[in-house]
Amino acid sequence: MSIRPWVVLVGGFLGAGKTTLLLAAVRELETRGLRSAMILNDQDHSLVDSELASLHHVQHGAVTGGCFCCRFSQLIEVIESLRLHAPDVIFAEPVGSCTDISATTLHPLLELGDAYCVAPYTVLVDPLRAETLLHEDADPNLSFLFKKQLQEADLICLTKSDICPTAPTIPAQSVRQISARSGQGVAAWLDEVLSGQLSSGSFLLEIDYEQYARAEAALAWLNAKASIDLRNPASPAFVLGPLLQSLDADLTAARIQTVHLKAIVQAETGYVKAAMLANGQDPAVEGILDASPARHHELLLNRIHPGKATLYARAIAC
Ligand SMILES: Nc1nc2c(ncn2[C@@H]2O[C@H](COP(=O)(O)OP(=O)(O)O)[C@@H](O)[C@H]2O)c(=O)[nH]1
Ligand SMILES: [Mg+2]
Numbered sequence: 001m002s003i004r005p006w007v008v009l010v011g012g013f014l015g016a017g018k019t020t021l022l023l024a025a026v027r028e029l030e031t032r033g034l035r036s037a038m039i040l041n042d043q044d045h046s047l048v049d050s051e052l053a054s055l056h057h058v059q060h061g062a063v064t065g066g067c068f069c070c071r072f073s074q075l076i077e078v079i080e081s082l083r084l085h086a087p088d089v090i091f092a093e094p095v096g097s098c099t100d101i102s103a104t105t106l107h108p109l110l111e112l113g114d115a116y117c118v119a120p121y122t123v124l125v126d127p128l129r130a131e132t133l134l135h136e137d138a139d140p141n142l143s144f145l146f147k148k149q150l151q152e153a154d155l156i157c158l159t160k161s162d163i164c165p166t167a168p169t170i171p172a173q174s175v176r177q178i179s180a181r182s183g184q185g186v187a188a189w190l191d192e193v194l195s196g197q198l199s200s201g202s203f204l205l206e207i208d209y210e211q212y213a214r215a216e217a218a219l220a221w222l223n224a225k226a227s228i229d230l231r232n233p234a235s236p237a238f239v240l241g242p243l244l245q246s247l248d249a250d251l252t253a254a255r256i257q258t259v260h261l262k263a264i265v266q267a268e269t270g271y272v273k274a275a276m277l278a279n280g281q282d283p284a285v286e287g288i289l290d291a292s293p294a295r296h297h298e299l300l301l302n303r304i305h306p307g308k309a310t311l312y313a314r315a316i317a318c
Contacts, residue, residue, distance in 0.1 A: 004114065004115065004116055004117050005079075005083060005087050005088060005089060005090050005116060005117070006088065006089045006090065006116070006117045006118075006119050006193075006194055007079065007090050007092060007109055007116045007117070007118050007119065008089060008090070008091045008092070008119040008122070008193055008194075009068075009091075009092050009093075009094065009101060009105065009106060009118075009119070009121050009122070010022060010091060010092070010093055010122045010123075010124060011093070011094045011096075011098065011099075011101050011121065011122070011123045011124070011149055011153075012096065012122075012123045012124030012125060012126075012149060012159075013096050013097075013125070013126065013129055013133070013142075013145070013146050013149060014096030014097060014259050014260035014277075014304055015096065015126060015129065015259075015260045015275065015277040016096065016124040016125055016126045016129065016159055017124050017126060017159035017160060017180055018093045018096070018124055019040070019049045019052060019053075019093060020159075020180040020181070021124060021157075021159065021178065021180040021186065021189075022038050022091045022093060023038075023052070023053070023056050023058065023180070024180040024183065024186050025089075025091065025186060025189075025190055026038065026056070026058050026091070028183075028186055028187055028190060029088070029089055029190065034088040034089060035059075035085065035086060035087045035088050035089075036058065036059075036087055036088065036089045036090070036091060037058070037059040037060060037061070037082040037085060037087040037089075037090045037091070038053050038058050038059070038060040038061075038090075038091045038092075038093070039060065039061050039062065039063060039075065039078050039079065039082070039090065039091065039092040039093065040053065040060060040061075040062045040063075040093055041062065041063045041064070041067065041068055041071075041092070041093060041094050041095045041098070042062070042064055042095055042221075042223070042302070043064070043065065043066065043095065043221045043223075044064060044065070044221060044223040045064050045223065046223045046224070046225050046300055046302070047062060047064070047223070047300075047302065048262045048263065048264050048273065048300050048301070048302045049093070049262075049302075050062050051264050051266075051300055052264065052273060055264075055266075055271055055287075059082060059085045059087065060082075061078035061079075061081060061082055062078070063075050063078055067094060067095055067098040067104075068092065068094050068098070068101065068104070068105045069098065069100060069101065069104030069105055070104075072104070072105065072108055075092070075105065076112075079092075079116070089194070090116075096260065096304075097145055097215075097216050097219055097304070099145055099148040099149050099152065099205065099207065099212065100148070100152065100205050100207050100212070101121060101152065102121055102152040102154075102201045102202075102203060102204055102205065103152075103201075103204050103205060106118060106121050106200055106201040107201050107204075110200065110201060117196070118200045118201070119193040119194065119200060120154035120155050120193055120198040120199065120200045120201075120202075121152065121153055121154045121155070121200060121201060122153065122154070122155045122156075122157060122189070122193060123149050123150060123152070123153035123155070123156050123157075124156075124157050124158075124159050125150070125156060125157070125158050125159065125170060125175075126158075126159055126160060126164075126277070127158050127159075127160065127164040127166075127167060127168050128160075128164060128277075129146070129277065130146075130158075130168045130170060131168050133146040133147075134146075134147075134168070134170075139306060140215075141214065141215035141218040141219070141306065142215075142259070142306065144211060144212075144215045145212075145215050145216070148205055148207060148212070150170065150171065151203060151205055152203045152204070152205050153203065154198060154199065154200060154201070154202055154203065155174075155176070155189075155192070155193065155198065156170060156174070156175045156176070157175070157176045157177070157178045157185070157189060158170070158175055158176070158177045158178070159178055159179065159180065160179060160181070161177040161178060161179040161182070161184050161185065162179040162181045162182040162184070163181075176188070176189060176192075218306055218307070219259070219304055219305070219306055220304070220305055220306070220307055221302075221303070221304055222301070222302070222303045222304075223300075223301070223302050224299075224300075224301045224302075224303075225298070225299065225300055225301075226298075226299040226301075227296070227297075227298055227299075228265075228296070228297040228298075228299055229295060229296055229297075230295050230296075230297070233293035233294055233295045234293050234294070235267075235269065235270070235272075235289075235290070235291045235292065235293050235294070236265040236266060236267050236269070236270060236271055236272040236287070236288070236291055236294075236297060237265075237272045237285070237287075237289045237290075237291070238293075239265045239267075239297050239299075240263060240264075240265040240272050240274055240299075241274075241283075243263075243265075243299075244261070244263065244274055244276065244283050247261075248261075248276065248279060248280065251279060251305075252279045252280060256305055256307065257278075257279060257305055257306055257307075258276055258277070258278055258279050258281075258303070258304075258305055259277070259304045259305055259306065260275070260276075260277055260302075260303070260304045261275065261276045261277075261301075261302075261303045261304075262274070262275040262276075262301070262302050262303075263275075263299060263300060263301040263302070264287075264299070264300045265297050265298070265299050266297065266298045266300075267291065267294035267296060267297045267298075268294055268296070269288075269291040269292040269293070269294045270287065270288030270291025270292075271287045271288060271291070272285060272286070272287035272288065272289060272291070273285070273286050273287050274286075
């Protein structure tokens with residue numbers, strides 16, 4: 001492995017499985033004796049993804065307040081600060097609504113010359129999301145972002161093959177299927193992106209920046225934190241489960257669509273993380289589900305929906 005770290009950008013729509021894959025990739029590289037780090041990205045602070053990286057003991061940094069494209073110098077600062085830990089591979093996850101990464105991030109990294117080995121740009125696709133967003137009735141803003149992400153990928157991976165074994169038709173030359181949960185395809189994907197055989201940044205988008213700005217502005221973000229003190233101790237799962245259930249019911253009643261909702265509840269006895277990609281969906285849960293009851297809990301919640309943030313604030317207050 002080169003002393004220059006690999007920088008591996010992994011994009012894809014909200015909830016595609018980027019963070020989950022990167023955590024699995026870090027574990028896989030560890031078994032090969034390689035050190036990794038992760039860079040997360042969001043419009044705001046208090047990221048569930050960063051907290052998850054901490055809980056998995058992964059060296060990480062974050063670019064906040066905007067995408068990698070408009071925070072490129074911050075991205076370089078974070079890469080350089082992570083290099084103090086001498087990682088062989090630095091994974092970077094752009095925010096799920098971001099596109100034009102190839103031109104605005106990958107190419108500028110390549111132009112830095114010898115500093116880094118820049119891997120091909122992988123875009124992850126959740127098969128169920130693809131079905132919805134490639135449908136003719138799809139929300140035009142979400143569909144625009146999703147299709148642009150596909151167009152600029154050097155490599156597309158359909159995720160969650162453990163629960164979605166049949167692949168939808170994706171307009172791309174070659175598509176792999178992986179599952180970070182079962183491990184299917186993860187090692188092969190790493191071999192491919194770290195082989196140096198594939199070219200990086202081959203597809204530059206033609207993109208109408210006004211339309212892109214409109215599509216991104218049509219999404220509202222909420223990053224919330226809360227401390228919860230219970231009269232009767234309960235496990236983190238017993239705190240988060242009912243909370244998500246009533247939040248989902250309130251939002252659905254207010255006709256507010258969930259695009260991605262993720263939350264972590266931590267207590268001294270353990271943590272639980274849950275995520276939903278649509279209203280009424282059973283949350284995907286991970287962590288220590290049978291942690292002992294505790295009185296004090298810390299909640300971190302990130303949520304994205306189409307529309308104005310004020311609408312959301314009204315629903316959560318109900
Ligand atoms: N069944 C299954 N679920 C997955 C897999 N990868 C991710 N997920 C779930 O998909 C949701 C979104 O994953 P996340 O990694 O946060 O997506 P991101 O927004 O692209 O970073 C979470 O609930 C994950 O647990 C997978 O391989 N199989
Ligand atoms: Mg993520």
